[in-house]
Amino acid sequence: xxxxxxxxxxxxSAQFERGAPDSKRQQHNITKSDYADVVNDNFFxxxxxxNSEVILTSKTSPFPAYKGTVNNPFGPQIGTSGGSxxxxxYIDGVLYGVRYAxxxxxxxxxxxxxxxxxxxxxFHTQGSDGxxxxxxxxxxxxxxxxxxxxxSMGPRFGTVDLATGDFTTIATWALDGxxxxxxxxxxxxxxxxxxxxxxxxxxxxxxxxxxTVKATLSGxxxxxxxxxxxxxxxxxxxxxxxxxxxxxxxGYGYDNYYKVNKNTGALTILGPTTIPSQAFRILTWFxxxxxxxxxxxxxxxxxxxxxxxxxxxxxxxxxLTSYKIYSGTTEIGDVPVGTTIFITGNLAAGTYTFGxxxxxxxxxxxxxxxxxxxxxxxxxxxxxxxQYSADCKATVTWNAATGNPKYNVYLDDELVAExxxxxxxxxxxxxxxxxxxxxxxxxxxSAGGESELSCKTAKCVPSPPCNPVTDLTVEFFLVQDIxxxxxxxxxxxxxxxxxxxNIYKEGVIIATNITETEYxxxxxxxxxxxxxxxKTVCLDxxxxxxxxxxxxxxxxxxxxxxxxxxxxxxxNSTITIQVDNFLKVxxxxxxxxxxxxxxxxxxxxxxxxxxxxxxxxxDVNNNSVTKRVMMAR
Numbered sequence: 001x002x003x004x005x006x007x008x009x010x011x012x013s014a015q016f017e018r019g020a021p022d023s024k025r026q027q028h029n030i031t032k033s034d035y036a037d038v039v040n041d042n043f044f045x046x047x048x049x050x051n052s053e054v055i056l057t058s059k060t061s062p063f064p065a066y067k068g069t070v071n072n073p074f075g076p077q078i079g080t081s082g083g084s085x086x087x088x089x090y091i092d093g094v095l096y097g098v099r100y101a102x103x104x105x106x107x108x109x110x111x112x113x114x115x116x117x118x119x120x121x122x123f124h125t126q127g128s129d130g131x132x133x134x135x136x137x138x139x140x141x142x143x144x145x146x147x148x149x150x151x152s153m154g155p156r157f158g159t160v161d162l163a164t165g166d167f168t169t170i171a172t173w174a175l176d177g178x179x180x181x182x183x184x185x186x187x188x189x190x191x192x193x194x195x196x197x198x199x200x201x202x203x204x205x206x207x208x209x210x211x212t213v214k215a216t217l218s219g220x221x222x223x224x225x226x227x228x229x230x231x232x233x234x235x236x237x238x239x240x241x242x243x244x245x246x247x248x249x250x251g252y253g254y255d256n257y258y259k260v261n262k263n264t265g266a267l268t269i270l271g272p273t274t275i276p277s278q279a280f281r282i283l284t285w286f287x288x289x290x291x292x293x294x295x296x297x298x299x300x301x302x303x304x305x306x307x308x309x310x311x312x313x314x315x316x317x318x319x320l321t322s323y324k325i326y327s328g329t330t331e332i333g334d335v336p337v338g339t340t341i342f343i344t345g346n347l348a349a350g351t352y353t354f355g356x357x358x359x360x361x362x363x364x365x366x367x368x369x370x371x372x373x374x375x376x377x378x379x380x381x382x383x384x385x386x387q388y389s390a391d392c393k394a395t396v397t398w399n400a401a402t403g404n405p406k407y408n409v410y411l412d413d414e415l416v417a418e419x420x421x422x423x424x425x426x427x428x429x430x431x432x433x434x435x436x437x438x439x440x441x442x443x444x445x446s447a448g449g450e451s452e453l454s455c456k457t458a459k460c461v462p463s464p465p466c467n468p469v470t471d472l473t474v475e476f477f478l479v480q481d482i483x484x485x486x487x488x489x490x491x492x493x494x495x496x497x498x499x500x501x502n503i504y505k506e507g508v509i510i511a512t513n514i515t516e517t518e519y520x521x522x523x524x525x526x527x528x529x530x531x532x533x534x535k536t537v538c539l540d541x542x543x544x545x546x547x548x549x550x551x552x553x554x555x556x557x558x559x560x561x562x563x564x565x566x567x568x569x570x571x572n573s574t575i576t577i578q579v580d581n582f583l584k585v586x587x588x589x590x591x592x593x594x595x596x597x598x599x600x601x602x603x604x605x606x607x608x609x610x611x612x613x614x615x616x617x618x619d620v621n622n623n624s625v626t627k628r629v630m631m632a633r
Contacts (some may be wrong), residue, residue: 065114079114089133089142096133096142096162098123106165120165132182133160136206138189143206145183145193146173157209171209184238192238192262201265215265238262291357291364292316294323294340299354299373303410304442304453307344307373311356313337319360326355326368343413346452349377376449381407381441384456392431392460394439397424401443408450410440419444433460466538467493469501469517469546474532476552477616477626484552485614485626486521486532493536493543502542504533513537520590520614562625564617570630576602581619588614605631 065078065085088097088109095109099116104123107116132145142162146155158169183193183204191204195211202213238260259268292314302308309325317337325333325342333342342356352375355368383399396409400423409417409425417425431437436459442450471491476484493499503511503519511519521532529551536543565578577585578601587595590612608631616626 065109077114078112079110082116085109085116087132089135091135091142091162094162098133106160119163123165123167134183134185134191136185136189136191137187139206141206143170143183143185143191157204170207173209186238186262201260214263290367291360292320293367293369294356294358295369297354297356297369297371299352299371301373301375301449302343303413303415304408304440304450305346305348305375305377306453307347307352307354307375309342309344309354309356309371311340311369313340314358319362320358321361322359324357324359324366326357328353347375349375349449351375376445376447378443378445378447378449378451380451381443381454384439384441384454386439386456386458388431388458388460390462392433392462393429394427394431394437394458394460395424396427396439396441398441398454399423403446406444408442408444410438410442410453412438413440431460433462435459464539465493465495466536466541466543467496468536468543469493469534472532472534472546472548474548474550476550477614485523486530486550486552488519488521488532488534488548490517490534490546492517496536500537502535502537504535504545506531507533516593518593520588522590562617562619562623564625564627566615566617566627566629569627570632571605572632573604573606574602575605575629577615577617579617579619581621583618583620583622585618586616588616590614 065080083099083105085097085099088095090096095111097107097109097116099105099107099118105116105118106120106123107118109116133142134145135142141159144158144160144167146157155173156167156169157171157173158167160167183191185191185206189206191206192201193204193211194201199216200211200213201215202211204211260266294311294314296312297309298311299307299309311323314320320337322337323335323339323342324331325335327344332344335342352373353370354373355370357366357368359366379401381398381401383397385397387395387397389395398407401407404421406419406421407417407423407425408415409420411427416427436457438455438457440453440455442453444450469490469492471489473489475487475489477487488503490501500513500515501517501519502509503514503521505521510521519534529549531547531549533545533547535545562579562581567576567578569575582601584597584599585601586597589595595608595613610631610633613629613631614626615629616624618624
């Protein structure tokens with residue numbers, strides 16, 4: 001169905017938002033205080049509830065037009081119409097009207113700038129000057145009601161083709177009693193009208209132009225002209241403006257604002273009778289089908305040269321699906337319901353117009369609410385570096401800017417330090433391990449604003465432990481064919497179950513990546529003091545070394561109390577130990593590990609792996625001699 005509001009001279013009908021609460025559609029009692037102030041005795045307006053827009057046009061050159069709202073009807077001037085606009089009718093989103101300029105002209109009125117676009121010139125020469133129009137929502141025709149005619153036939157009632165402006169006569173009215181200037185058609189297609197000279201209220205047969213009297217109006221003093229009639233289609237109520245005291249000093253008298261019972265013609269006066277209408281021509285109400293709008297739109301520069309846009313959600317949220325964010329005319333974001341903040345990327349210096357639209361799913365037209373922001377900036381920071389301590393506290397450094405700069409520091413878009421004067425910052429908060437974090441620095445510009453963000457992403461990766469060994473000892477023993485050997489033993493590095501170790505003697509490395517906690521140095525120097533060092537192998541080097549010193553004293557062979565023979569050597573199955581007063585034998589591998597202890601002089605060794613072993617033989621007096629034995633397969 002077409003969206004229509006009756007809008008001709010003095011029209012007070014308003015179409016309200018679909019689905020608006022009943023409180024928004026209530027008709028308020030009109031008092032003098034509800035009227036706007038007279039502006040140079042040219043304009044006035046009775047106010048009603050609702051969200052419709054208001055158009056005021058003047059019949060005084062240069063024919064300015066004004067656009068406002070019910071709460072602020074005398075809004076800014078939107079332009080000039082180029083002539084005195086007699087009537088307007090709002091049909092399917094377009095304002096159609098008749099302008100008195102160089103002969104009556106039929107056309108459209110632009111409510112954004114007041115411009116009038118001619119569809120047909122010389123409209124009056126077709127037999128009707130077009131005092132008012134009314135749209136019939138039942139048959140889709142637009143009817144024209146005349147003030148005068150242009151020939152001897154008298155004023156004519158008929159229809160107008162909105163596309164061409166061509167007028168089709170339905171009936172010709174005599175100038176006495178029959179003439180009906182203003183009428184209104186309700187949602188059922190019934191046309192209500194008043195015969196101005198006889199004060200008869202009734203209906204017009206739109207097919208024939210015949211008038212059926214329903215009542216003779218009473219309660220109107222002096223001569224009364226109906227300025228216009230309009231329906232509030234939401235409620236079905238009928239309103240009109242009537243002139244009183246026609247011969248007053250103002251020339252056009254005063255206007256009364258009425259509500260009329262469309263069945264009986266009974267009138268209820270809603271407006272005062274003492275506001276002059278000298279230059280009053282048209283009061284236009286029409287629904288704009290605009291969606292509810294956001295409020296309190298604001299933009300501020302944050303985090304360098306980003307813009308933070310905030311707003312307050314509309315009061316009406318039923319059907320609200322999202323918000324669209326604009327920079328100028330370009331859409332830059334789509335924000336879900338429940339969020340009233342949007343942050344842009346880095347922006348160049350300059351002034352920006354940001355807008356927010358509330359998007360609904362009920363077919364209404366989104367309305368963008370704008371705000372302006374000037375981005376100020378200066379030279380960006382360079383050379384950012386981030387270092388973490390062992391407990392994951394960050395120190396950020398950067399190249400100092402020239403002059404006496406101040407800086408802001410951001411961590412993951414959150415301001416953590418403001419207006420600091422040094423080119424470094426320590427964040428004394430332990431941060432999560434193995435988590436990427438973005439550190440950004442801006443220079444605070446002397447003229448206001450900040451430089452563009454300069455950023456570096458870094459995460460705290462804790463170093464694995466690098467602990468030294470403990471309990472390092474050295475023992476010496478004699479080996480056949482070797483004057484002296486040293487066995488180093490230690491306790492593993494703490495918290496490093498898979499640690500490896502490097503072995504040094506007199507500062508020279510002699511073994512690397514040892515996985516055990518023992519090591520045999522087969523080439524200990526006899527009779528001299530030597531120093532061995534064990535260092536834990538770490539991810540990025542070595543732990544602090546642990547030292548042990550010792551001296552291998554080589555005994556005189558003649559002083560050895562026992563004589564030991566082991567055979568066969570090399571061996572591969574059974575081995576025999578020949579010694580007097582045998583007690584036991586301890587078998588060690590080359591890294592000093594005890595392989596086994598035997599208390600018999602002959603035993604099986606076929607499970608030994610190929611290599612060198614050390615057999616330490618004891619007699620009952622606890623004297624010992626170590627022999628080297630080769631296992632071969």
